Each structure stands twice: as C-alpha cells, then as structure tokens.
Amino acid sequence: MSDLDAAALRDWLSRQFPDAGGPDAVLAFEPISGGQSNPTYFVTWGPRRLVLRRKPAGAILPGAHAIEREFRVLRALEGTNVPVPRALVLEEDAGVLGTPFYVMERLEGRVFSDCALPGLSPEERRAMYLSMAETLARLHALRPDEVGLDDYGRPGGYFERQLRRWSKQYADSPGPRIPALDRMMDWLPANMPADDGAVSIAHGDFRLGNMMFHPTEPRVVAVLDWELSTLGHPLADLGFCVMPWQTAPDEYGGILGLDHAALGIPSREEFVAHYHAHARQTAELTRFHMAFALFRFAVIFVGIADRAGAGNAASNEAAELGPLAERFAIRALQAAGLDPSDEADPSR
Secondary structure, three states: OOOOOHHHHHHHHHHHOHHHOHHHOOEEEEEOOOOOOOOEEEEEEOOEEEEEEEOOOOOOOOOOOOHHHHHHHHHHHOOOOOOOOOEEEEEOOOOOOOOOEEEEEOOOOEOOOOOOOOOOOHHHHHHHHHHHHHHHHHHHHOOHHHHOOOOOOOOOOHHHHHHHHHHHHHHOOOOOOOHHHHHHHHHHHHOOOOOOOOOEEEOOOOOHHHEEEOOOOOOEEEEOOOOOOEEEOHHHHHHHHOHHHHOOOOOOOOOOOOOHHHHOOOOHHHHHHHHHHHOOOOOOOOHHHHHHHHHHHHHHHHHHHHHHHHOOOOOOOHHHHOOHHHHHHHHHHHHOOOOOOOOOOOOO
C-alpha cells in the first residue's frame, strides 16, 4: 500500500512526460523501504522508470527534508565525475501530492544496509570500500563555484554552525534526555579544532547505505540521498563515513568487532589513507571529527524517534531505530576518549 494519490500522480506525470503514452499510460508505484527521512517511491510511467522523493507529511523542523536542495545538487553534479542519478523535474506545489517532491531517473544497481556486505567475496568487499573512499575524494575535489554551488552554503565556521544546529534540534526534541548526548554537547565545543578554511561540497550523510553499486561490479555508480548536503568541511563527511568501524552490527549495520581481514574490509586507517591518496590535501581526521559524526547521527535518530511518536516517520522501522540514539551517543563518548560509565568525567 502507498499513500500517494494515484489519480493526482497520473495527471501530473501525463503533463510532465507526455512521451510516455499520455493519460492512458500504465502507472505503477511502490514505496522503497529503508528511508528514514523523505518518503521515496519507485514509479513506472509507461516506458519510464522513475524514482519519486517527497517531503514527509506533518510538521517538520525548519530547513529539514530539503528536497529542493537535493534536486539542485543533483542537477549541479550531473556531468561531473561524481556519479548521481539524473534529476528530472522538481514540483514545489504541495497541492499536487500533499507535499513538494521531485522525480529522477531510476538506476539499476545494488544498495547495502549491512556494512559487512554479506554474500560477497572478500575481494568484492575490499573493492567496494575503496571505491566509496575514491568517490568521496572526487566529491571533495570539486570546486563549488565551478558547478554553480558557490552559494550552496556559508564557507567557514562549518563545525561551529553544525554544533549549534544539531544541539538545538536535540534540545527542541520532546523526547527524554540522553545523558551521553548531554555530555557530548559539552565536550564537542571545548574540543573543536580551529577552522582551517577547508571548504567542499559536503554530502552530509555519506555512508555505505547511500551508495548504489554496479549490478555486478564492485564500484559506486550513484551517490544517493543529498538532503543534508551543503558547503562544509570535508572531514565532516570523512568522519561520518568511518562510523561503521566504531559501531556494532546491531547498531545500524556497523562492523565493530568483526574480523575485517577475513571479510576483506580495509581497516579504518587504510580506508582513510586511501581517501587522502585520492583527495585534495586536507588535515588529518581526529577524535573530534569522529565523535561529532556519531553525535550528529545520534541526534538524527532522536528525530526519527520523534517522527515515529508523531506518526510521521517514513519507515515502519522508525520506532525500532529510535532507541539507537542512546547507543550512538555512547559511541560518540567512546570516540572522544571518554568513559561512558563515568558521570563525573572531569572534562565536562
């Protein structure tokens, strides 16, 4: 079942894509499971195979679920060496389907939620991780002004702004307080490195689950879910990308505690080194960057839990994923070098 209005969607598609056969073209659509932010659907309209992403229904935080920004960055990256689906049409009129949405081409490929990549050979796993590192390096090598994204965010002060944003989102949550998150809200500002002026197009959610790999080859063919993208510091994306090495398999499919060598998965250090070998020169990844990434993801899980409580979550799994906020907050403490059991930590 889907909450899309079939008649309204058919009318809109017939106007946007009359080459597909007009109002009598065959229409089929189904929700794609797994997304926790913008509801996403496979849409078949005559011979066209599309993907539709829209804002969720109900009240949302200001600036959240920015499908307009997703559409803009996809358009800007088309033709670069960063692989993305081709964005086709943005519809900002909420009266069409209830919320703004856009459609893009549907690509063929594989998407994995489990970072252990079950069912693949060690050689494939290794190649996939290294392809992901190279793809991130290519994204960060792009100059925003060369692709029309020089005004896509404010250069400089990225981590300071991000800390304010995510701390406020957590503070505004109606849910229960999480002591580990409260501690990180103290530790992160006190340990934030000086701004070195590095600016890149930052994906904001660059992880294996947002990569589409070739149907048979171990290489990235599309980077998905650009909702949180902006101009930012490249180490924010890199810190986020290495989270699987710091989280367990039952914590959103991490790989902490697994035998990486036997699986063929590079170590975190090797992955980071491979990124640096293909990226523009940038500073080294630190405890701050890794702790910040985990803190931010914990707050994202807080938001998922809040939307589940309000009945607005995009996935049926949202109620189960909400409790991961505390787990990721504890991992953030560990990444910072703090003892999660020490409530009287002197660094507070």
